[in-house]
Amino acid sequence: MTLVEVKDAVRTFKRGSEEIKVLDGLNLSIPAGEFLALMGPSGSGKSTLLNLVGGLDRPNSGEIAIDGQRIDQMSATRLAAWRASHVGFVFQFYNLLPVLNAVRNVELPLLLTNLSKSERRKQAELALDIVGLSHRFNHYPRTLSGGEQQRVGIARAIASDPTLLLCDEPTGDLDRKTGDEILDLLTTLNKQHHKTVIMVTHDPHAAARASRTLYLEDGKLVSEFKP
Amino acid sequence: MKYLSLIFTNLGRKKIRTSLTFMSVLVAFILFGLLGAVQTALSQGVDVAGADRLVVRHKVSIIQMLPYSYGNRMAQMDGIDLATHFVWFGGIYQDPKNFFPQMPVDPIPFLDMYPEYELSQDHRDAWLNTRTGAIVGRKLADRFGWKIGDRIPIQATIWTKKDGGRTWEFDIVGIYDSKKKGVDLTQFFFRYDYFDETRRGAEGQVGWYVVRVKNPDQAADVAKNIDDMFANSPYETKAETEGAFVQAFAKQIGNITSIIIAIMSAVFFTILLVAANTMGQSVRERIVELGVLKAIGFTDRSVWAMVLGEAIMLTATAGLIGLGLSWLAVSGMSDSLSGVFPVFYLPVKTVLIGIALTVAVGLVAGSIPSFQAGQLRIADALRR
Ligand SMILES: Nc1ncnc2c1ncn2[C@@H]1O[C@H](COP(=O)(O)OP(=O)(O)O)[C@@H](O)[C@H]1O
Ligand SMILES: [Mg+2]
Numbered sequence: 001m002t003l004v005e006v007k008d009a010v011r012t013f014k015r016g017s018e019e020i021k022v023l024d025g026l027n028l029s030i031p032a033g034e035f036l037a038l039m040g041p042s043g044s045g046k047s048t049l050l051n052l053v054g055g056l057d058r059p060n061s062g063e064i065a066i067d068g069q070r071i072d073q074m075s076a077t078r079l080a081a082w083r084a085s086h087v088g089f090v091f092q093f094y095n096l097l098p099v100l101n102a103v104r105n106v107e108l109p110l111l112l113t114n115l116s117k118s119e120r121r122k123q124a125e126l127a128l129d130i131v132g133l134s135h136r137f138n139h140y141p142r143t144l145s146g147g148e149q150q151r152v153g154i155a156r157a158i159a160s161d162p163t164l165l166l167c168d169e170p171t172g173d174l175d176r177k178t179g180d181e182i183l184d185l186l187t188t189l190n191k192q193h194h195k196t197v198i199m200v201t202h203d204p205h206a207a208a209r210a211s212r213t214l215y216l217e218d219g220k221l222v223s224e225f226k227p
Numbered sequence: 228m229k230y231l232s233l234i235f236t237n238l239g240r241k242k243i244r245t246s247l248t249f250m251s252v253l254v255a256f257i258l259f260g261l262l263g264a265v266q267t268a269l270s271q272g273v274d275v276a277g278a279d280r281l282v283v284r285h286k287v288s289i290i291q292m293l294p295y296s297y298g299n300r301m302a303q304m305d306g307i308d309l310a311t312h313f314v315w316f317g318g319i320y321q322d323p324k325n326f327f328p329q330m331p332v333d334p335i336p337f338l339d340m341y342p343e344y345e346l347s348q349d350h351r352d353a354w355l356n357t358r359t360g361a362i363v364g365r366k367l368a369d370r371f372g373w374k375i376g377d378r379i380p381i382q383a384t385i386w387t388k389k390d391g392g393r394t395w396e397f398d399i400v401g402i403y404d405s406k407k408k409g410v411d412l413t414q415f416f417f418r419y420d421y422f423d424e425t426r427r428g429a430e431g432q433v434g435w436y437v438v439r440v441k442n443p444d445q446a447a448d449v450a451k452n453i454d455d456m457f458a459n460s461p462y463e464t465k466a467e468t469e470g471a472f473v474q475a476f477a478k479q480i481g482n483i484t485s486i487i488i489a490i491m492s493a494v495f496f497t498i499l500l501v502a503a504n505t506m507g508q509s510v511r512e513r514i515v516e517l518g519v520l521k522a523i524g525f526t527d528r529s530v531w532a533m534v535l536g537e538a539i540m541l542t543a544t545a546g547l548i549g550l551g552l553s554w555l556a557v558s559g560m561s562d563s564l565s566g567v568f569p570v571f572y573l574p575v576k577t578v579l580i581g582i583a584l585t586v587a588v589g590l591v592a593g594s595i596p597s598f599q600a601g602q603l604r605i606a607d608a609l610r611r
Contacts, residue, residue: 048606056522057606077526084524091609095519099236109523111229156523 003163003196004030004053009062011048022048023059024219032163035190035197037207040216046200047168049216053198054087054166055079066164084112088157088195090167094149096141096156102128103137106155113160127155130193131185147178154185158195165189167199171206183209230529234536240509245541248505252545252588253552255498256581260553262487263577268568269483278468279443280340281450283310283436286463292432293462295423301438304456306449308441311336312433314422318381318395320371327367329381329415330434331422340437343410350375350401358421360400364412368402370562375399389427409570437469495588498542502592506538510596517600518608531601538593539586546585550578 006028012021022045030036038046051057052064055071064072066086074082088109096105106124115123128134131151141149150170157165167186171179183206189195199210207213214221238245283301285291295312302310316329334354338346346354346362353375354360363373373379376399383393397417405412423430440449450466457464510517517530525533554573561571 047610051606051609054522056609057604077528080521080524080526082524083522089519089522091519095515095609097516097519099240104236108520111233112524117229 001032002029003032003034003067004028004198005063005065006049006053007063007065009049009052009059009064011045011052011057011059021219023052025062026220028053028214028221030196030198032196033190033194034212035187035210036199037210037213038198038200038216039202039204039207039213042202044216045219046216050166050168050198050200054089054164055083056089081112084109085160086162087164087166088154088160088162090150090153090157090165090170092169092172094141094146094153094173096149096152098141101138101140102133102144102152102155105141105152106159108156109160124155124159127159128152130158130189131155145178146174147181150174150178150182151185154182154189158189158193163194163196165195165197167197169200169202171201171203176205179203179206230533230536234533234540237509237533237537238541240513244505244508248501249541249545251501252498252542252585253549255494256546256549256585257553257556258494259491259581259584260550260573260577261556262491263581264553264557264571264573265568266484266487267574267577268571278470279440279446280469281438281440281446281453281466282469283438283453283464283466285435286454286465289435291462292429292434293436293464295431295433297457297462297464298433298436300456301436301453304449304452306441306445306452308439309336309340310436310438311340312419312436314419314434315385316381316383316417316422317385318383320379320381325371327413327415329417331419332416333419334416337416340439343405343407344403345405346401346403350403353400354418357398357400358418359396359398361397361415361417362401362403363399363415365402365404366412366562367415368399370413373399375402386422386426387428388425391427395425408572411570438466495584499588499592502538502542502588503595505541506534506593506596509537510534510600514603514608515611517603518605518611521603521605522609527601527603530603531597534597534600535590535593538597539589542589542592543585546581546588550581550585554578 006026009023009026010021011023012019026049028049038049040046048057052059052072053066055066055074058072062072063070069082071079071082097108100108103121103124106127107120110120110123113120125134125137128137131154133148133151133155136144136148136152141152144152154170165186170186171182174182186197186199187209190197197210199206201207214223283293283297285293293312298310298312301307311333313330313332316331318329319325320327334351338344338351350362354362361379367373379397379399381395381397383395386395387393388395403412419433438449438453440446446468450468453466454464520530521527557571557573564571
C-alpha cells in the first residue's frame with residue numbers, strides 16, 4: 001500500500017529577482033511502513049521536499065497525496081488539523097519549548113485533541129516511556145542532554161500517534177554514539193510501532209539504517225548518487 | 228482553558244522583562260485610579276448641587292455681608308419657597324491643618340433646605356434645644372473621634388466674642404450622614420442665634436443666602452428678580468444657581484481635569500509602547516517556536532489568539548491589581564485627606580473605564596505582534 005505519493009512536484013523560490021527551481025518535477029512513492037533516507041548536498045532541497053510531504057508548504061505545481069488525500073488542495077485550516085493527526089516532525093535542533101518541561105512539551109500536540117487533561121497526561125507519559133525517558137518527565141529542556149532533548153522531540157512527534165514521521169537531520173547535532181541511540185529508537189518506531197519514517201541525513205552511516213536511500217539531485221530524486 | 232496555562236507559562240519566559248512591563252502597567256493604573264478619585268473629588272460639589280437652589284451673595288464679593296432681613300423678603304417673593312443663610316466662621320480646631328468648614332445656620336430652614344443631610348429625630352430635637360449645640364458630618368466626627376456630648380473648642384480667626392475672647396465652645400448634639408454618595412460629610416454647623424448674640428460686630432449680618440425656587444425651570448428668572456429687588460440698595464446682590472456658584476468657586480476644575488486627562492494620555496501612550504515592545508520582542512525571539520506550534524497543527528488563528536491572549540493577560544492582571552491598589556490607597560487616604568477633599572472615593576465609573584482600559588491596552592499593544600505571529604509561514608519560520 002502506498003502511503004506517500006508525490007507527482008511532478010515543482011517548488012521554486014525567489015532569490016532577489018531570480019527564480020530558482022529547487023524541486024523540478026519530482027516524483028516519489030513511499031509504501032506504508034518504509035524507513036526512507038533522503039540524502040543530497042546542502043541546499044539541494046531535502047527540507048523543502050520534507051515540508052511538502054508534511055503539509056508545511058505547498059508545491060507550485062504537482063500533486064501531494066498522503067494515504068490517498070490530496071493535502072496540496074486542502075484549506076490552511078484543514079491542513080493544520082490534518083498535520084495534527086497524521087504527521088510528526090523531528091528537527092535537527094529539537095525545537096522544544098524552553099518554558100515547558102518534558103511532559104508538557106510532549107503534551108502540546110494533544111492540546112489539539114478532545115482528550116481530557118488526565119488522558120493527555122497519560123498519553124504524553126506513555127510517549128516518553130517509549131523513547132526511554134520515563135525518569136525525566138518534569139525536566140526542562142535546558143537541563144537535558146542533546147540526546148535526551150531529541151528523545152523528547154521524538155516523543156512529541158509520536159504523541160498523537162501519527163502514521164508518518166518526518167525527521168530532518170535528527171542526528172545532525174549529536175555525537176556518533178548518541179546519534180546511534182536515536183537511530184535505534186527510530187528503527188524501533190518503524191519496526192515495532194509501524195511508523196513510516198522519512199529521514200533527511202548527511203551521514204551515510206545513518207542512511208545505512210534505512211530500508212532505502214534516495215538522493216536529491218537537480219530537483220529530482222535518483223536512487224544512486226553519482227558525484 | 229487548556230491554552231490558558233500555556234499563555235501563562237509563555238509570559239514567564241523572560242521574567243525580568245515581563246515583571247518590568249507588569250510593574251509599569253500596574254503603576255499606570257494606580258495613577259489612573261488616584262487621579263480618577265481626585266478628579267471626582269474636585270467636581271463633586273458641582274454634581275450634587277441642587278438644581279432648585281440659588282445662592283445669593285453680595286454683588287461685589289462673597290466676603291461682603293448681607294442684612295439678615297433679606298431672608299424674609301426673599302422668602303415672600305413669587306416662585307421662592309424657602310430662604311436660609313450662612314456665615315463663614317473660619318475657625319481653627321487645635322491646628323490650622325485640621326481644616327474643616329464651620330458655619331452658623333438657622334436649624335429649621337437649614338435642615339429643610341438640605342434633605343440630603345440626614346439627621347435623626349433625637350439629634351434634631353437636641354439641636355433645637357441646645358443653644359451652643361452643633362451638628363457635624365459623619366466623616367468629620369470619625370476623623371477626630373468626636374461623640375455626642377463632646378465639647379469642642381474652636382479658635383476664631385474672624386469672629387471675636389463680645390467678651391473679647393476668641394475661643395468658642397460648642398456641644399456636639401448630632402451627627403449627620405447621607406445615603407447619597409458625594410454629599411459633604413465634613414462640615415460643622417452651629418446655631419446662628421447663639422452666634423449672633425455672642426459675636427462682636429456685624430450683628431444682624433450674614434454671609435450669603437441659599438434660596439429654594441418652586442420650579443427649577445424658572446431659577447434664572449427668579450435670580451434676576453432677586454437682583455432687581457435689591458438693586459440700588461446699599462447691599463446689592465448677585466443670585467445664581469448653586470451649580471454655577473460652586474463652579475465659579477472652582478473655576479480651575481475644568482483646567483485640572485484637562486491636565487489630568489493629558490497626564491493619563493501620556494502615561495497610557497507610554498505603557499502602550501512598553502507593552503507593545505515587550506510583545507514584539509517576545510514574538511521575534513521565538514519565531515522558530517511559533518513555527519513549531521504551527522507544524523504540530525496549531526492554526527494561524529490559534530497562534531494569533533495565543534499571542535494576543537498573552538498581551539491581554541499581561542496588561543489585564545497588572546491593570547486590575549493596579550486598580551485594586553488604587554482603591555485601597557483611596558480608601559486609606561480618604562480620612563486624612565478629608566480637609567482637602569471632603570469626598571474622596573474611587574467612583575464606579577472610573578473602575579469600569581479602568582477595567583475596560585486594562586483589556587484595551589493589551590489589545591492594542593498585542594495587535595501587531597500577534598498579527599505577525601499569525602501570518603508567520605511555517606517553512607520560513609523553521610529555516611531560522
Ligand atoms: N522559504 C524559502 N525561501 C527562499 N528560499 C528558500 C526557502 N526554502 C528553501 N529555500 C532555498 O531552496 C534551496 C533548498 O533549501 P533546503 O530545502 O533547505 O535545502 P536542504 O535541506 O537540502 O539543505 C536553498 O537554496 C534555499 O536557499
Ligand atoms: Mg535542510
